[in-house]
Amino acid sequence: MMEQYFQAIEEKIKESGYQGEISGEAVYDDICEQIEGKENGTYVLLSKFDEDVVFEYTITIMDDQFNLGIMRIKCPEGEFAMDFDA
Numbered sequence: 001m002m003e004q005y006f007q008a009i010e011e012k013i014k015e016s017g018y019q020g021e022i023s024g025e026a027v028y029d030d031i032c033e034q035i036e037g038k039e040n041g042t043y044v045l046l047s048k049f050d051e052d053v054v055f056e057y058t059i060t061i062m063d064d065q066f067n068l069g070i071m072r073i074k075c076p077e078g079e080f081a082m083d084f085d086a
Contacts, residue, residue: 002028009068016080018073020053027055031068035061042069052076 006024013022026049034045040061047055058070073080
């Protein structure tokens with residue numbers, strides 16, 4: 001089941017036009033690590049996966065789950081946005 005989440009993340013990223021290497025599992029793990037211990041609410045979180053690549057997540061945290069709404073990848077090639085709520 002988790003493999004489906006990872007694949008969905010990767011597909012959304014590819015659909016955005018981003019050409020870099022990315023793992024849906026790595027993105028998911030990064031989000032889980034960043035939200036650990038946070039209270040319920042909506043957050044904007046940043047991660048650097050590479051020297052010049054910044055990931056920005058807009059995430060809503062609920063009691064036992066989270067919702068990744070918007071994800072942006074900012075890199076030298078441009079900015080790529082994914083809407084996971086669409």
